[in-house]
Amino acid sequence: MPEAAAPRRSPTAAPRSFVWSRALFLTLLSGFVLLPVYVMLSSSLKPLQDVSGAFRWLPGEVTLSPYADIWSTIPLARYFLNSLLVAGAATVCSVVVAVFAAYAVSRYEFRGKRVFTVTVLSTQMFPGILFLLPLFLLYVNIGNATGIALFGSRGGLILTYLTFSLPFSVWMLIGYLESVPRDLDEAALVDGCGPLGALFRVVVPAAMPGIVAVTVYSFMTAWGEVLFASVLTNDTTRTLAVGLQGYATQTDVYWNQVMAASLVVSVPVVAGFLLLQRYLVAGLTAGAVK
Amino acid sequence: MTTAPAPTAGTPRKEPGPPAGPGPAPARRRPGRLRRIGLPYLLLLPALLLELLVHLVPMVSGVVMSFKQLTQFTLRDWGTAPWTAFDNYRVAVDFDAAVGRELLHSFFVTCGFTVLSVLLCWLLGTAAAIYMQDAFRGRGLLRAVFLVPYALPVYAAVITWVFMFQHDNGLVNHVLHDQLGVTDGRPFWLIGDNSFYALVTVSVWKNWPFAFLIVTAGLQNVPKELYEAAALDGSGMWQQIRHITLPSLRPVNQVLVLVLFLWTFNDFNTPYLLFGKSAPDSADILSIHIYESSFVTWNFGSGAAMSVLLLLFLLLVTGTYLLLTSRGRKARHA
Numbered sequence: 066m067p068e069a070a071a072p073r074r075s076p077t078a079a080p081r082s083f084v085w086s087r088a089l090f091l092t093l094l095s096g097f098v099l100l101p102v103y104v105m106l107s108s109s110l111k112p113l114q115d116v117s118g119a120f121r122w123l124p125g126e127v128t129l130s131p132y133a134d135i136w137s138t139i140p141l142a143r144y145f146l147n148s149l150l151v152a153g154a155a156t157v158c159s160v161v162v163a164v165f166a167a168y169a170v171s172r173y174e175f176r177g178k179r180v181f182t183v184t185v186l187s188t189q190m191f192p193g194i195l196f197l198l199p200l201f202l203l204y205v206n207i208g209n210a211t212g213i214a215l216f217g218s219r220g221g222l223i224l225t226y227l228t229f230s231l232p233f234s235v236w237m238l239i240g241y242l243e244s245v246p247r248d249l250d251e252a253a254l255v256d257g258c259g260p261l262g263a264l265f266r267v268v269v270p271a272a273m274p275g276i277v278a279v280t281v282y283s284f285m286t287a288w289g290e291v292l293f294a295s296v297l298t299n300d301t302t303r304t305l306a307v308g309l310q311g312y313a314t315q316t317d318v319y320w321n322q323v324m325a326a327s328l329v330v331s332v333p334v335v336a337g338f339l340l341l342q343r344y345l346v347a348g349l350t351a352g353a354v355k
Numbered sequence: 356m357t358t359a360p361a362p363t364a365g366t367p368r369k370e371p372g373p374p375a376g377p378g379p380a381p382a383r384r385r386p387g388r389l390r391r392i393g394l395p396y397l398l399l400l401p402a403l404l405l406e407l408l409v410h411l412v413p414m415v416s417g418v419v420m421s422f423k424q425l426t427q428f429t430l431r432d433w434g435t436a437p438w439t440a441f442d443n444y445r446v447a448v449d450f451d452a453a454v455g456r457e458l459l460h461s462f463f464v465t466c467g468f469t470v471l472s473v474l475l476c477w478l479l480g481t482a483a484a485i486y487m488q489d490a491f492r493g494r495g496l497l498r499a500v501f502l503v504p505y506a507l508p509v510y511a512a513v514i515t516w517v518f519m520f521q522h523d524n525g526l527v528n529h530v531l532h533d534q535l536g537v538t539d540g541r542p543f544w545l546i547g548d549n550s551f552y553a554l555v556t557v558s559v560w561k562n563w564p565f566a567f568l569i570v571t572a573g574l575q576n577v578p579k580e581l582y583e584a585a586a587l588d589g590s591g592m593w594q595q596i597r598h599i600t601l602p603s604l605r606p607v608n609q610v611l612v613l614v615l616f617l618w619t620f621n622d623f624n625t626p627y628l629l630f631g632k633s634a635p636d637s638a639d640i641l642s643i644h645i646y647e648s649s650f651v652t653w654n655f656g657s658g659a660a661m662s663v664l665l666l667l668f669l670l671l672v673t674g675t676y677l678l679l680t681s682r683g684r685k686a687r688h689a
Contacts, residue, residue: 098501198659342499
């Protein structure tokens, strides 16, 4: 991984106390961080009687059957597909909307600009619990009045999730676009591009790290949301966030299957995140943290 | 919107060359100008409409609902439900009665939880970021490892913690009781008083990488020359951290602490996944408490009133915080 180079405190050699405390601290912290990951992995390879009795660090026998069983205990494949559709669509829409908004704020002076940015950011503060019920009623009423099914549909969930990541995305992209030289889009304007042409041909490519960062953030937000998914979905549109609790409501909890399923649903986001994390750091460095 | 007469409306900050110059062809001038004035609003329109639909309209309805008497019968047609003026609020803040007392208790639990969690997240994140500022072997790998809790979907992560906290077959009791023998008997972690610590542990595990990420990003903006100058003056590494690194992080920390505070205070997912629909007393976080008041007891008006109180409190804290920190910043610059 190409390191985003931190400024080196080069002329000062690290004293021994620093090196020792660093080794100790980082070791302990890694243990804390990785403990649940280890439990997830090792338990997902155990037969059921192994996870029902006292905890054991190592599996008595290793089996892959939990990974086969998770698909039939609950309709995991359907939940997976729903999550993929919802999170994917919400992410694409949210990033496009955020790019437009951030471009307007960073490149134009207009009346109401400050009101807009403050309002958008302050929605971050709203407790979800305050607008959960009104939103649910709003969706039901829109459905009754117009026939557009928002409640219980993937569309309603997509709409909801894309606004969840929007404020932070807009904020981060405004910061990032400030770091893209204005000369670039002015040159494009001179060359005869319209403002939108300048945005798509010049500004978006130059702001790619920021946009990737925002994409990762939006996808993770949508993939992990629980509260609204539990109210706004039904049996056919249920996402992983709610569906995964299906293993735990049985009379017997299939802990090995729960762990296997948790691992399976985590792999896409964790892999994507770790691959793209350097963009996230770069995006945050240029954007939010300025 | 296009009628906004502001002279600055729609003008790019720096005049771009010919297109906005003083002498475009008169025939093209009017539509061009209209488009330029309208353009920023047009670009903002999708974001505005979405925020309006999903955040602002429901929030205003929520505030209206808090003044109504809502049950499952009047809910569908909530506009016609009877007004109750401030009754819902009166009940919520009547600390002599059960409802108010429980709300106050829940408020204190949430404050304690939030302060503890934010403090620990900040400490771990800052320490890790500073220790990892200079390159060493395996730093890239370690950074990836540290970001795993943040990348994991919250339900997968919290379910794993629920398994670890199980009374009979969990890892925590196995280590504490069977292997180390520090507890008599196996304690319960997800019910009773211990659940507070379980909640803090999971919350810190989940959120500290965010602090790490932000501080790591913030450290990249510290000018290298500062360290070189300090090194020439003969100050050691610990002194450099104290006198250069930490002060340089102050603006980053101001945002970071506020964001962590708001997220932790409003966090619903962690306690809900950890405890289910009703949390144990010692970990009865406001978001769960309000959820329970609305959806389990079907008293929506009262739940809405509690949410509004929560929002007012957050507004007050955020406002005060921003005021204090920006004044502090000005004072330092003066």
